[in-house]
Amino acid sequence: MRIAFAGNPNSGKTTMYNALTGRNEKIGNWGGVTVGSKEYQLKKEFSGGQEVIAVDLPGAYSMSPFTPEEGITSEYVRTANPDAIVNIVDATNLSRSLFFTTQLLELGIPVVVALNKTDINEKEGTKIDAAKLSAKLNCPVYETVSTENKGLSEMIAKAISLAGTVQKAPYMQADINLHDKNAVDAEDRKRYSFVNGIVADVETRKTLSTETTSSDKADAVLTNPIAGILIFAVVMWGVFWVSQAWLGPLVADWLVGWIETFQGWVAGQLENSPAILSALLADGIVGGVGAVVGFLPLVMVMYFLIALLEDCGYMARVSAVMDPIFKRVGLSGKSVIPVVIGTGCGIPAIMACRTIRDERERRATSMLTTFIPCGAKIPVIALFAGAFFNGAGWVSTLSYFFGLVLIFLGALLIKGITGYKYRKSFFIMELPKWKAPSLKFAFKSMMERAKAYIIKAATIILICNTVVQIMQTFDWHFQVVEEGAENTSILASIATPFAILLIPLGFGVWQLAAAAITGFIAKENVVGTLAVVYALTSFIDVDELEMTGGANTVAMTMGLTSVTALAYLFFNLYTPPCFAAIGAMNSEMKSRGWLWGAIGLQLGTGYTVAFLINQFGTLFTEGHFAAGFVPGLIAEICMVAALVLIARKVRAHFDEKYELHKGAGTANATV
Amino acid sequence: MNTATLIAVILIAVILFLAVRYIIKEKKKGNACIGCPYADSCPKHRHDCK
Amino acid sequence: MELAYKLSNSAAGKAVEKESAGTANEKKTLMNAEPGQTYIIKELNTDDDEMNSFLFRLGCYQGEPITLISKKKNSCIVVIKDGRYNLDKMLSEAIII
Structure with missing residues (x-):
């Protein structure tokens, strides 16, 4: 049985995955840490004796990928047919997270929502009515704190029990032509209004996110171009x-x-x-x-x-x-x-x-x-x-x-x-x-x-x-x-x-x-x-x-x-x-071209740096160039010549491409 | 051959054997980068997901 | 200039605004906004469809509120739907408010 972990970037998926499988995959407090899918068996205490495999996926804001690693997630949930999906939702940002949630709910695969980071919500005085949310989303909702192993066993047990059932979506996207930008836009808007409605109903905040806090003051300093x-x-x-x-x-x-x-x-x-x-x-x-x-x-x-x-x-x-x-x-x-x-x-x-x-x-x-x-x-x-x-x-x-x-x-x-x-x-x-x-x-x-x-x-x-x-x-x-x-x-x-x-x-x-x-x-x-x-x-x-x-x-x-x-x-x-x-x-x-270019660049750099340090260092400390100055110089000149040749070739090719695109009417040339 | 030499030879043989065996086992599992903790998510070894 | 601003609240004004897209001088972008204030997004001028969709998925689209927390020469920090983001100058100038 396979259970996929999907959710917004930096919502706590990998931390939860680590807690449930005993692995130690890399985590970090920013979006984009996990860039590939990983799978492993759940620990016995969580799987209840069955063989359950957890699949950790890169974070995604929606099913339409913007960066390559988002594509991995959308492709997996669409084509790999996991038996259940655990949607880890960052409880501190419900209004954004639910967009992806509603999309996942449309897939027909049973979804369990793990409302993660509830400890932060407690500190900030944000309350989410999990029962109401569950009713509105038509799926179970569990409050979890993945860094403290809270709520994990119940949540995963529910996910396992739901495997094989069919999820009914609370909101379905209308059948539209996916190539029609305006239609897609309109549908996305509708989806967000649906989400906005839910959030307004289930969430109460003590402090609005729009208020400037001490953390913002610190950020202002840290992002200051000089001080930062x-x-x-x-x-x-x-x-x-x-x-x-x-x-x-x-x-x-x-x-x-x-x-x-x-x-x-x-x-x-x-x-x-x-x-x-x-x-x-x-x-x-x-x-x-x-x-x-x-x-x-x-x-x-x-x-x-x-x-x-x-x-x-x-x-x-x-x-x-x-x-x-x-x-x-x-x-x-x-x-x-x-x-x-x-x-x-x-x-x-x-x-x-x-x-x-x-x-x-x-x-x-x-x-x-x-x-x-x-x-x-x-x-x-x-x-x-x-x-x-x-x-x-x-x-x-x-x-x-x-x-x-x-x-x-x-x-x-x-x-x-x-x-x-x-x-x-x-x-x-x-x-x-x-x-x-x-x-x-x-x-x-x-x-x-x-x-x-x-x-x-x-x-x-x-x-x-x-x-x-x-x-x-x-x-x-x-x-x-x-x-x-x-x-x-x-x-x-x-x-x-x-x-x-x-x-x-x-x-x-x-x-x-x-x-x-x-x-x-x-x-x-x-x-x-x-x-x-x-x-x-x-x-x-x-x-x-x-x-x-x-x-x-x-x-x-x-x-x-x-x-x-x-x-x-x-x-x-x-x-x-x-x-x-x-x-x-x-x-x-x-x-191949880029790979050899990379290796060439690195070899050339190492050689050049050592060459310069040796020759000019010796010149400085001993008043003369070190042995092999001329052969080294020749090598350097060859490298520069090679670079110039490559540059010419690449630019000529690029201009060609650019011309072609110009003819086609698009000015956006991506190399 | 004294005892020390004997032990040394056996020891070297055992150590090398274990090391080589470990590497071969890992390679069979598909782990091309020994000791690399990120072997799991390395794209070199993923044939199923992208 | 005054007229352009006044018109922007009417439907006709919106048409005028759309035509003069690209001249950021006549419109208020995030870069001319005031830190601490919340604005309603009027338009996204990124010329990049994928970027527009991406911003949309974050909750940044026409009609939604966006709050400016701090502003620098080359970047600014905003709040969109309970999340804080750092945007560079080009992106900030593309968000019309």
């Missing part, structure tokens, strides 16, 4: 500082201490065994994976804080205040949310782009959002900040800030290439009510993420490290490589050709090239691989403030200066993301 953006910068800086400069490293130090001790013990146990075993187990497995796991506290704290931010309702305000800036580069405020989600993981960020209506903006955002360092890149940032820059906080802040800058520049570039013609673009964002963020949910979300991190470390990263360790220990004849002759190992011979390409960037050594390559499987691998190829143990300052021998050793072993270290760091941060994220990009782009 400053506040956002401060908030984000705070998140990074707490997770990567204070609380995160605090816990991590302790954890790393244990891992180190363990690694030392393992190495000690294997003193009398073949060196390769020690290398494999102590350095490769414990050391490599340990290096990555050591950064787990930083990632966890960050996820916790981001979850709090997402839950309180701030995201929508951020989206609103950043809209004017994003408009200047050809995007819109809707692109802000994927960017913020991207500070956690790039994959949900790319999927969140589905809420962007304009196709070009959607594609642009999905390829640019990975410039913001994701959680997997945190270990890389922390490593380099610790080893080369005294653990300074500015490295992390700069990485994120520069990522944002690259997003803007990239957007401008895309705008220039695709010949963005003027087109009316509208931005409308619902500002949800402010809410005290749920510590419970943030904690749950953090633990989920931690679990995923550890699983990833114990599988992918473990295997990668092992493979790297083996490739590094043996040469092509499967003889163990001598000390000092590492260049003959399998790994060295594979990585060296790539390393040559990286000489202009300042890190043309096979070890670093190998680490960067493994980064495509998972960005954490950069840290893991470096730990293996350089046989390094501790990365994080075990002592409070000073650079310990550990950090110094790291710096010296890698043979990098501060300049080249920064270049290498940025190279890894701003190149194409891990394969998983590239896969998500592929699904969103739905076009």
